Amino acid sequence: MTKDWDAFGREIEDHLKGIPATEIVERDDGYIDLSGGPAAYFAPYRSWMDCEREAICYAKGRVLDIGCGAGRVSLHLQGKGHDVLAIDVSPLAVKVTKARGVKKARVMKATAVTKGLGTFDTIVMYGNNFGLFENPVRAKWMLRRFHAMTSDDARLIVQSLDPYDTKAKHHLEYHRRNRARGRMGGQVRLRVRYKNYATPWFDYLLVSRSEMKGIMKGTGWRVAHFTDSGPIYCAVIEKGRTEND
Numbered sequence: 001m002t003k004d005w006d007a008f009g010r011e012i013e014d015h016l017k018g019i020p021a022t023e024i025v026e027r028d029d030g031y032i033d034l035s036g037g038p039a040a041y042f043a044p045y046r047s048w049m050d051c052e053r054e055a056i057c058y059a060k061g062r063v064l065d066i067g068c069g070a071g072r073v074s075l076h077l078q079g080k081g082h083d084v085l086a087i088d089v090s091p092l093a094v095k096v097t098k099a100r101g102v103k104k105a106r107v108m109k110a111t112a113v114t115k116g117l118g119t120f121d122t123i124v125m126y127g128n129n130f131g132l133f134e135n136p137v138r139a140k141w142m143l144r145r146f147h148a149m150t151s152d153d154a155r156l157i158v159q160s161l162d163p164y165d166t167k168a169k170h171h172l173e174y175h176r177r178n179r180a181r182g183r184m185g186g187q188v189r190l191r192v193r194y195k196n197y198a199t200p201w202f203d204y205l206l207v208s209r210s211e212m213k214g215i216m217k218g219t220g221w222r223v224a225h226f227t228d229s230g231p232i233y234c235a236v237i238e239k240g241r242t243e244n245d
Helices: 007-016 038-042 050-056 072-079 091-099 129-133 136-148 169-180 209-216
Strands: 024-027 032-034 063-066 084-088 105-107 120-125 150-161 187-194 202-205 221-229 232-239
Touching: 007 038, 007 091, 007 187, 050 072, 050 150, 050 221, 050 232, 063 072, 072 084, 084 091, 091 105, 120 129, 129 136, 129 150, 129 202, 136 150, 136 209, 136 221, 209 221, 209 232
Parallel strands: 063 084, 063 120, 084 105, 120 150
Antiparallel strands: 024 032, 024 187, 150 232, 187 202, 221 232
């Protein structure tokens, strides 16, 4: 990602400097909305959602924080004594993460992680970053890759948003549009905008709890349990065969 495209990193960097920043999310059907803003990427543990605080207690050993943003998860786990590697596709986000005290952080796509990084005991994907799987086929491929680069009793701690927990017409129409194109209802194509910067368009996969369980089939992973805060939820995922593997 070039600096001209790094809208996400620009807003995080400005927030760190005390410059007011807003995040605009643009969907490929023309829908535009404001996110919660960059402050969420800096939130201390005490300000996290209940589902996040509950699920992160299951982190253990060496941790890979995928889509680290401003490093809130990495800083929390690092403070708990974990060996953490934080990664993000945004160069400026990684710069901010390091500036805030994360010891190990690098610019890297989620799809680029391999066992060359070493063995991990926990992989965290917070900030709805289950979406970084992009689509169900890629999700299964990446989950198998995660299986090969983690310890025998490893865990994934992920967060998603149930896209169907809505009555908004523009979202329901988008779900129908997706299905008509052979996509999952919550398979979103979007980009992030900030000032005169915009990220490239990318796919982001939002799933229901049952869809998440279905994606795990055949990957060597299973959902152990969910922690809930309404439409947004976290899942603790462990190694083990699912009933239909």
